[in-house]
Amino acid sequence: MIFNTLQELWSYSLYCPICKDVCRDIYISADTTQGYQESEKYEKQDHTLKITILKTSIIKINCLTNKYECESGSTPNSIFIDSSCNKCEYSTANSCELCFNTSNNEVSNIAIDSSCFIVNYKKEEFLINPHYTRNVLIIDDLSKQSFPQFEFPLFEFPLFDIDLSNKKKLIHKLKTILTFG
Ligand SMILES: [Zn+2]
Numbered sequence: 001m002i003f004n005t006l007q008e009l010w011s012y013s014l015y016c017p018i019c020k021d022v023c024r025d026i027y028i029s030a031d032t033t034q035g036y037q038e039s040e041k042y043e044k045q046d047h048t049l050k051i052t053i054l055k056t057s058i059i060k061i062n063c064l065t066n067k068y069e070c071e072s073g074s075t076p077n078s079i080f081i082d083s084s085c086n087k088c089e090y091s092t093a094n095s096c097e098l099c100f101n102t103s104n105n106e107v108s109n110i111a112i113d114s115s116c117f118i119v120n121y122k123k124e125e126f127l128i129n130p131h132y133t134r135n136v137l138i139i140d141d142l143s144k145q146s147f148p149q150f151e152f153p154l155f156e157f158p159l160f161d162i163d164l165s166n167k168k169k170l171i172h173k174l175k176t177i178l179t180f181g
Pocket of ligand 1: 016017018019023085086087088089090091
């Protein structure tokens with residue numbers, strides 16, 4: 001799932017499709033010269049995102065133009081923006097590797113790699129895990145087992161548009177897919 005701007009990816013990450021609200025928390029990590037690091041902190045004011053990594057590196061990104069500048073320290077190779085909802089049972093999104101392109105000082109490869117959420121209807125409960133980059137959908141029938149095990153075999157199917165406006169219809173579709181492939 002590709003976005004033109006970091007702002008679009010940010011908005012997508014914040015929005016929980018289950019709660020239908022802007023209620024996901026965002027976590028930023030980076031691939032640096034010292035390996036994979038969680039960011040110490042970040043600030044997002046209007047369209048400016050300021051990320052602190054390894055205590056000394058501060059990167060400022062204009063989320064509308066995707067242009068970045070390094071305010072101090074060194075620029076990491078890339079960052080990952082992940083989000084998770086703390087209001088509902090389970091709802092997450094993970095970005096692709098967002099790269100700092102040193103030739104034009106722009107963030108590139110702005111895309112969501114995968115998301116994951118649980119859909120309930122009456123006693124039915126399904127884990128839905130679209131992988132946009134691989135174009136597949138992983139489905140797990142949770143009413144048949146405990147919380148997502150992510151154990152094999154996981155059932156992968158071609159990705160389709162997930163319509164959450166009618167959960168009854170969606171769950172019927174998921175059950176049909178799981179039964180008949
Ligand atoms: Zn939620």
